[in-house]
Amino acid sequence: MAMAVPLSTPPQSPAEGFYAINNQFLTSGPKGFTEFKMLVNEDMFVRMDLPGVPEEGVRVFLDRSKKAVIVYAEAPKVHTHDSTDRTYLTITGLICKCCEISNITTHMSDGVLRLLLSKSPIDPHRSSCIDLRGTGPHRFPHGTDPNDPALTGPVLQPHPMAFPLTTMAYESKQLPDGKLYVRVDMPGVPSDNLTVSVTNGRVKVTGEAPAVGHDSSGRFYSGDVAMLSTPVDIPSHRIETIAKNGVIRLVIPPF
Template sequence: MKAEGFYAINNEFLMNGPKGFQEYKMLENDIMFVRMDFPGVPEDSVSVTLEPSKKLVTVSADAPRVHRHDSSHRKYLMITGLVCSCCEISGFTYQMAHGVLRLHLSKTNIVDPLLPSCNSFLGDLRGCHCPHRLPYNRNPYDSSLTGPVLMPHPNVCEGAAMAYESKQIQNGGLYVRLDMPGVPKDNFNVSVSRGRVKVTGQASAVSHDSDGRFYSGDVAMLSAPVDVPSRRIKTIIKNGCIRLIIPTV
C-alpha cells in the first residue's frame, strides 16, 4: 500500500527498531540469543529440537488460517547451529510471544572442557537455495536490511511469505492482513482520515532484543476520501498479526 520506499526489506511498515527476520547476539557465559519473527504463530504452536549431534537446533512453527479470507495457513522452518568443530550446544530455553520466538542457547567446549567455548557463532543452516533467501546477518541495523524491494520470509516453507496481503471481498469491502511481530494486541491502533486507513503498532524490547520496534503506515484506501469511524472496521488481532475487514463507504 505504501507508495515508494520503506524502512526495512522484511516489512515496509517497520518504521524504526531492529530490522530483519532474525537477530543474533552473543551474551555472557557462552549463551547465544536469537530472535526469530514467526508472525501468526500461537504460543503453543512452536517446537524447538536439539539434534543428536548437538550442533544443530531445528525450529518449526505453525500459523493457522485465522480468517476465511487469509490466503493460506503458514508453516515455518529454521535450522540454526554452530559453525565450529570444538563446541556443542549444551542446552536451550525459549519463549514465544506475539509472533516472536526468543531462543537462548548455551554451548560448551568439548575439546577441552576446562576452557571456555570458542568465539564461533550461529548460522542459518536451513539449506534453502531460494534466490530470495537473506544472507546470515548479525547486525539488525545493517544498511543491507533496508531497500526498495520487499523480501519474502526466508523461513516460510508453506503458505504466504509476505508481511502484507489484501483482497477485495464479495460485498465490495476490503480484507487486509498485516504482520507486526512483537506487537501485543493492546498496542495496535487503527484510524481513518480522508479515506486512508492507517495502522500503527508498538513492540517493546523483550529479553535481549536490541530495541523495541515501531510500525506505522497506510494499509488501504477507501473508495472515497472521507473520514470513517474506526469502529466500523472490524479488527482481528492475534499473535503479531492484525487483520482488518474494511466496509464500503
C-alpha cells in the same frame, strides 16, 4: 458510497528504499527476520519473527550433533479470508567445531520466538571459543546484524522460513460484498498495543513492539493499508479488527 481498495506502502525513503526490506511497515528498531546476539555469559540469543504462530504452535528440537536446533512452527488460518495457513521451518546453531549446545530455553509471544542457547566445550579441558566481537568462530552470517545496511533497500523480501515461499507481510482481498480484507504482519506487537485510524480516506495501522528479553530494542510499525474511494474520516470502530500472534487482520466495509 466509499469503497476500500488495497494500498501499497511506499518506501519511507524514495532514495534508499524501505527502512527494512523484511517488512514495509517497520519504521524503527531492529531489522531482519532474525537477530543473533552473543551474551556475556556465553549464551547465544536468537530472535525469529514467526507471525501468526501461537504460543503452542512452535517446536524446537536439538539436532543429534548438538550443534544445531531445528525450529518448526505452524500459523493456522485465523480468518476465513486468509489465503492459506503458514508453516515455518529453519535450522540455526553453532558454526564452530569446539562447542556444542547444552541447553535450550524458548519463549514464544506475539509472533516472535526467542531462544537462548547455552553452549559448552566438547573437550572439557579446552575453554569455549566465545568471541564477543563477532569476528571469530562464532561470527554470524550476513544479514543477522539488525543494523546491517543490506537490510534497507528498494525490494521487499518474502519470509525465508515460511511456506508457501511467497509469504509477504501484507495481504489483501476484495470480497464479493464490497468489503476489503487486509492482513498485516507486525511481529512483536501485542494485541492491545496498536491503533487503526481512518483519516482523509486512508486506513492506517500503527503498532509498537516492546523489547523483550535480549532484543536490541523495541520496534515501531506504521503504514497505510487501504484507501477509501472518498477522502473521508471514519470512526475506526466500524472496521472489524482482529489482532492475534503478531498479525493484524482488518475487514473494511463500504462507507
